[in-house]
Amino acid sequence: MPEIGPADLLLEVVLCGVDGSELAMFSGHHEYLNARVPVIFGDEIVGRVVAVGASAAERRGLVLGDRVVVEARWPCEEGCHTCQQGQYYLCERRGLQNGYGTLSAGNPPHLWGGYASHVFVPPEALVYRVPDVLSDRTALIACSPLANGLRWVREAGVRKATHVVVIGPGPQGLSCALAAVALGRCVTLVGLETDVERLRTAETMGAATYVTSRTDTPDLLQHAADEIVAAHGPVDAVIEVSGSPGGKDLAMCVVRALGTIVSVASPNPSVRPFDWRTLMWKEITVKGRISHPNTVSEAFGLARRLAAEGIDVGEWVTHVFPLDKVPEAIRTAAYKSAARPIKVALDPMA
Structure with missing residues (x-):
């Protein structure tokens, strides 16, 4: 320690989420990460304070x-420029790939990921106390997927009662759909036949x-x-979370002229060229967005309100x-087993 x-x-x-990026990391598809081994995966972390410095306790209000x-x-x-703009996930000093789940465990004090019994938290890290009314599982969904959904729906820039299509019904897509409904949008969530249980949840x-x-x-x-x-009216915005071509x-194809696409997951860029002609002919605005700066506290608030209405996102x-079952967890999350999960997590104390 x-x-x-x-x-x-x-x-x-207490709990760590298994997310889509880690499926590719586990398969060795990210050369930058391969060069940093050993690496502890896991950036969706719910934990319990077991040691706290005096100034950290005072500044953060934690015990x-x-x-x-x-x-x-x-x-x-x-x-730096991006941190001043509030998007610290793109920090020009630290880099996009320096944080939990990507820092080398060779860097002291070594505990830089949630696939572990313990995680070290430096002074500059952003920490949020979990409301007592939220379970560990609810906090896990709220702190990352739901926080993402709130930001990405707002980035779509559409007014209330307008039509938003979300493509991809994984935890991120479900969170976007739920956030859009909570913010007063009409929502259509698009998935495959294998996603029927997730679509029923939506x-x-x-x-x-659809x-x-x-x-x-x-x-x-x-x-x-x-x-x-035809079913729900013209589509003002699309949030594309499947990452598929x-x-x-x-x-x-589905977004209307002058509409907006928020793209938050990417296929291999060599798969297919981008449709620049449609972009121009429909005057589409395309926004690339990553993660959830400054929305965790709001996501906790939404999770509490939803729980009071009978919707517990922790059930996802x-x-x-x-x-000791990490490979099985990753195979399950990647749909390489008979299971069809919504969200997979690790419990290091199990």
């Missing part, structure tokens, strides 16, 4: 035993759903777009594994 300085924290990990979540990235002390939250096929020929994409518009193409955590 590391020594804890006056401004530091040490967390015992031993408090449940907290910690963000994957944090602002730099120098106040329907209980007030979203409409099942598309894996075949993404131009005719089928246009047919899907026409059906979505077909999802990107459907977004360009359908599969939990101990640390």
